[in-house]
Amino acid sequence: MTYLSYISVYLIYLLAITSLYSLNVAKLETSHTLIFNKYNHIIKRDSAKVALQNKIKIANNDSLKIALAYYDYGQYLDVNGEKDASIKNLKIALQIAKQLKNDEKIAAIGNYLASTYWEVGTYQPSIDVYIIAYKSAVRTKDSSQIAKISMNLASNYNYLGEYDLAIKYALNALKIKEKAKDWERICYHYVSMATIFKETNNIEKWEFYINKAYKLKDQENCASLGDIAKIYNNLGSISERKGQHKKALAYFDSLKVLSKEVGFNKGISAALSNSSDIYKKLNQTEKALQLLQESENYFSDPYEIISNNNSKAELYRLLGQDNEALSLVLKNTTLKDLYFYSMEHQKTLQLLSEINANLLNYKEALRWKDSLRSLENKLHDSKVQKGIEELETKYETEKKEQQIELLTTENELKNQRINAGLVILSFLIILILLILYILNIKNKQAELKQNNLRLQVLRTQMNPHFVFNALGSIQNFMMKNDARKASQYLSQFAALTRATLNNSTVASITLADEISMIENYMALEQMRKQNKFNYSINYDQDLDLDFIRIPPMLNQPFIENAIKHGFKNIDKGGILTITITDKKDWIEFIIEDNGEGFLEGFTNKDHKSMAMSIFENRRKLIRQKYKKDFKFEIVNLRDKHPNQTGVRITINIPILNND
Numbered sequence: 001m002t003y004l005s006y007i008s009v010y011l012i013y014l015l016a017i018t019s020l021y022s023l024n025v026a027k028l029e030t031s032h033t034l035i036f037n038k039y040n041h042i043i044k045r046d047s048a049k050v051a052l053q054n055k056i057k058i059a060n061n062d063s064l065k066i067a068l069a070y071y072d073y074g075q076y077l078d079v080n081g082e083k084d085a086s087i088k089n090l091k092i093a094l095q096i097a098k099q100l101k102n103d104e105k106i107a108a109i110g111n112y113l114a115s116t117y118w119e120v121g122t123y124q125p126s127i128d129v130y131i132i133a134y135k136s137a138v139r140t141k142d143s144s145q146i147a148k149i150s151m152n153l154a155s156n157y158n159y160l161g162e163y164d165l166a167i168k169y170a171l172n173a174l175k176i177k178e179k180a181k182d183w184e185r186i187c188y189h190y191v192s193m194a195t196i197f198k199e200t201n202n203i204e205k206w207e208f209y210i211n212k213a214y215k216l217k218d219q220e221n222c223a224s225l226g227d228i229a230k231i232y233n234n235l236g237s238i239s240e241r242k243g244q245h246k247k248a249l250a251y252f253d254s255l256k257v258l259s260k261e262v263g264f265n266k267g268i269s270a271a272l273s274n275s276s277d278i279y280k281k282l283n284q285t286e287k288a289l290q291l292l293q294e295s296e297n298y299f300s301d302p303y304e305i306i307s308n309n310n311s312k313a314e315l316y317r318l319l320g321q322d323n324e325a326l327s328l329v330l331k332n333t334t335l336k337d338l339y340f341y342s343m344e345h346q347k348t349l350q351l352l353s354e355i356n357a358n359l360l361n362y363k364e365a366l367r368w369k370d371s372l373r374s375l376e377n378k379l380h381d382s383k384v385q386k387g388i389e390e391l392e393t394k395y396e397t398e399k400k401e402q403q404i405e406l407l408t409t410e411n412e413l414k415n416q417r418i419n420a421g422l423v424i425l426s427f428l429i430i431l432i433l434l435i436l437y438i439l440n441i442k443n444k445q446a447e448l449k450q451n452n453l454r455l456q457v458l459r460t461q462m463n464p465h466f467v468f469n470a471l472g473s474i475q476n477f478m479m480k481n482d483a484r485k486a487s488q489y490l491s492q493f494a495a496l497t498r499a500t501l502n503n504s505t506v507a508s509i510t511l512a513d514e515i516s517m518i519e520n521y522m523a524l525e526q527m528r529k530q531n532k533f534n535y536s537i538n539y540d541q542d543l544d545l546d547f548i549r550i551p552p553m554l555n556q557p558f559i560e561n562a563i564k565h566g567f568k569n570i571d572k573g574g575i576l577t578i579t580i581t582d583k584k585d586w587i588e589f590i591i592e593d594n595g596e597g598f599l600e601g602f603t604n605k606d607h608k609s610m611a612m613s614i615f616e617n618r619r620k621l622i623r624q625k626y627k628k629d630f631k632f633e634i635v636n637l638r639d640k641h642p643n644q645t646g647v648r649i650t651i652n653i654p655i656l657n658n659d
Contacts, residue, residue: 052076056070064102067096070089074087074088074089075112086116087116090113093105103137103140104140107136109133110132111130111145111149111152113129126156127153130156134149144182144184148185150169150173151169151188154169154173155192158195159341161340170193170196185222185224186222187217191209191227194208199343206234225262229255229266229267232251232252232255232271233255233267233270236274239251240277245278249275252278265299266298266304269298269304272292273295275291276289280315280318285315293312302335302337310329312328313328314351325351326352326356345375352365353368353369473524474493492523493520495516495520499513500553503552508551510545510546510549511580515537517556518537521556521559521560522535522576531572532574533563533576535575535578537580538579538580539579543582547657548582548657549657550653550656551622555591558591563576565595566647567593568595569596574594578590578592579592583652586654587652588650588651588653589650589653590648590650592637593646593647597636597637619632630651630654632649632652634647634649635649
């Protein structure tokens with residue numbers, strides 16, 4: 001070996017040692033990370049345990065608190081998979097509740113403990129505790145709790161093949177729910193009832209109760225997601241029994257879609273398995289086998305494994321693979337849960353008998369045939385069937401009797417309600433008549449007040465000072481031989497007088513009439529003041545003046561004040577502007593002058609002329625009568641703009657078209 005060869009071997013050795021070290025370090029780091037995460041999880045769980053254990057300790061001598069603390073701890077352990085420890089703590093909680101004779105807690109704790117017993121396969125203690133919980137629930141008269149525990153008992157008995165007891169407790173649960181009109185999870189009860197009849201091969205009753213559940217499934221709180229999945233599954237199975245394969249596949253497809261949307265594996269598995277059965281009947285064996293293999297990805301309980309093994313065995317038989325089929329059904333016999341699923345148990349025994357016969361194992365075939373007959377005799381025992389029928393007949397008879405009793409009670413209540421209604425009606429009629437009488441008096445008083453106000457408005461509009469001044473001005477034009485102006489102003493004065501007299505007696509006038517009155521009044525005042533001011537009335541030309549109705553003569557007092565006080569100390573250059581705007585539910589009038597305005601420190605309260613008092617009273621009456629208010633605002637322009645004089649008044653007068 002040359003010198004270079006030695007060096008090469010040495011370098012390779014170093015490289016290998018370095019790689020191995022790096023790999024070990026990486027593994028060590030990964031291991032540390034996993035240990036750290038696991039340690040963290042353990043710490044969190046331990047801290048929760050410690051908290052719950054401390055809750056038990058600090059309960060002191062309060063027995064109820066101690067019971068509830070053990071109950072909480074038991075539930076925590078159950079959720080975390082520590083079933084034996086959970087049962088131990090739940091038993092302590094139940095024992096304390098029994099010592100306290102607290103039926104409400106006995107029912108709640110007992111129901112949970114019985115369910116936990118069932119999950120670990122301890123069936124008889126589960127039933128015993130359910131019965132204790134049921135009796136306590138009955139004493140509390142909590143119909144919801146009674147029905148829930150009763151149906152749990154029914155499910156247990158159904159699972160164990162004791163169908164007479166199953167139907168007894170199931171019917172009891174239904175009777176309680178229906179009598180109390182408690183529709184919460186009612187679909188669960190109907191589905192459970194249907195399942196019992198399915199197990200005893202009573203197709204008619206199976207379909208009857210599933211259809212009841214189907215009708216209520218979309219009502220609030222009537223069905224959980226699991227209930228809805230079971231309804232679709234049963235509807236598909238019933239359609240399949242009737243040979244309606246297309247309809248059955250549609251139900252199973254609905255079940256699969258619904259279950260996939262919410263990640264409900266049991267629903268997906270059931271949909272695939274049941275669809276496989278249909279494709280088998282349609283002689284599409286490969287498709288059926290493919291669906292069964294796909295369903296295995298969603299298994300969550302022993303029943304699915306047992307049912308799947310039986311279904312696959314049947315398909316393998318059709319494909320001529322009897323040995324594979326035998327292997328699958330023999331697996332079922334090793335599962336203790338097989339004996340609690342009567343239909344699948346029957347199918348397993350039948351397959352074992354038939355497959356062994358095909359494989360010429362006649363001794364084995366006969367042995368399994370005998371086992372099948374024993375099971376069938378138990379399932380189809382005439383006493384059991386008769387007991388079930390008698391129980392259901394009794395239930396239906398009681399239900400009808402309750403309905404008759406209920407109708408009688410309802411009739412009595414109806415008569416009582418009619419009598420009570422007549423008394424109430426008489427009282428209401430007297431009350432209404434009294435209210436109408438009071439309202440009539442108030443309306444007459446309001447009408448009298450309104451008539452007085454109209455007279456006051458008329459007096460302010462047509463006060464002698466204004467009349468004499470207007471007539472004097474017209475006479476002055478006549479003496480100056482200015483017949484045209486004298487005639488014009490006389491015409492306006494006559495129109496204003498006529499309008500004032502007419503409008504003082506009505507509740508509303510058109511906007512056109514209001515503008516005409518304002519224009520005549522300002523023209524006469526302009527003539528009387530010898531043109532010391534100019535005026536303008538501005539409004540949108542599209543405004544429908546002839547169809548909009550408003551209360552009359554609300555603006556005139558403010559126009560009068562603007563002319564009388566605003567232009568008091570000026571000889572010319574006065575400007576009075578009235579802007580009218582449609583604001584949908586009211587008409588906005590803005591009256592603005594460039595006169596002296598108010599003195600410094602002036603407020604609205606300082607200006608209480610007779611005209612203003614009348615305006616306020618009219619405003620109050622309109623608010624009471626029409627239930628409409630309107631904005632009224634006076635602004636001294638100098639307060640907002642130091643270089644500007646005058647006053648701006650904004651009045652929003654309500655439109656009365658619909659009143």
